[in-house]
Amino acid sequence: MCAAGRRRGRRQRALLCVVLLAAWQAAWGQLRYSVPEEMPKGSFVGDVAKDLGLQLPEIRDNAVRIVTESRTQYFALQEKMGHLVTAQRIDREQLCESVQQCVLRCELIVEGEMKFYGIEVEIVDINDNAPSFQEADTDLRLSETTAPGSRFPLPDAHDPDSGRNSLQSYELSGDEHFSLAVQTGPGGDQRPELVLAKALDREEAAFHELVLRASDGGDPARTGTARIRGTVLDANDNAPVFSQAEYTVRVPEDVPVGSVLVTVRATDKDEGLNGQVKYSLKKKKSSSQIFHLDSETGAITLARSLDFEEGDTYELDLQAYDGGALYDTAKVMITVTDINDNAPDISVRSALNEISEDAQPGTVVALLHVQDRDSGANGEVR
Structure with a gap:
């Protein structure tokens, strides 16, 4: 048993x-x-x-x-x-x-x-967010000798919503001398540009006031606006030119803060104030807090520690402008490479x-x- x-x-x-x-x-x-x-x-x-x-x-x-x-x-x-x-x-x-x-x-x-x-x-x-511009007022300095058809970058709006609720279109109003063109970037992002439709005459009008409106596709649509003030200057017949249209950089995620990642360079054939080139970074999302651009030298340095797990690619839009306010643009693509800085968690x-x-x-x-x-x-x- x-x-x-x-x-x-x-x-x-x-x-x-x-x-x-x-x-x-x-x-x-x-x-x-x-x-x-x-x-x-x-x-x-x-x-x-x-x-x-x-x-x-x-x-x-x-x-x-x-x-x-x-x-x-x-x-x-x-x-x-x-x-x-x-x-x-x-x-x-x-x-x-x-x-x-x-x-x-x-x-x-x-x-x-x-x-x-x-x-x-x-x-x-x-659709709980309206398109917004980081800067509500933008100043443009334009030479009176600028040829009709010339284009100038305008500030772009940002809408954190997705799909149809995100940014869909731009509209410009205010002056017969200007029209709006919108370029589509490789990732589908829209980049507004100001197009000179009629020759400028400083003696006729030294300033031009414009309004740029951004709209999303919600129902009803939500909008955001930015004011554009154009100042007409006397002759400057050469614009700065970047040495490259696109700069590509690869850096490990543990690169020390303060390191120079890349130095961009643009040259201008003019002399004096009209030939002095300065650089600016179009502030977009959080990139401007991570990288710093020296407006005089064009050096881009790391302002905050990188983390591959938080972001592995960054795109910076740059402008080079001279004393007469002519522009050129370039792009910097920064790729962050992973290092083994995280232990397995069980x-x-x-x-x-x-x-x-x-x-x-x-x-x-x-x-x-x-x-x-x-x-x-x-x-x-x-």
């Missing part, structure tokens, strides 16, 4: 092991929801209990919880109804400024059953409190998660 009992016990433990493995394999799943940004805390995201076939008592009794890799908890589980809800107001632009599709990920852990389910929530953009998502000493090989005892923020070979863990 004792021998038969031991055999039955071993068979039961073996069966239990098989059941545990089967439950573990069945635990893999993926749920996907979407919710508009800026919804109040506690807003409904999805019916987790219904979509996973969980019973409400099961949710309450099995220590079901939501975990996320980020420090901020954006979602919570409403145990009374089994609903996934927002844990705070979510600003899409703050989370995903340069990402077209904004997706937040979390996991639902059923500790008592050793199950977990992946959950993806897409944060849908709403976390225990769930673990059994106890295990039988005769548990069979293959018994699941813990859920582990390992992540390394580096890229390529530096981010591969084993």
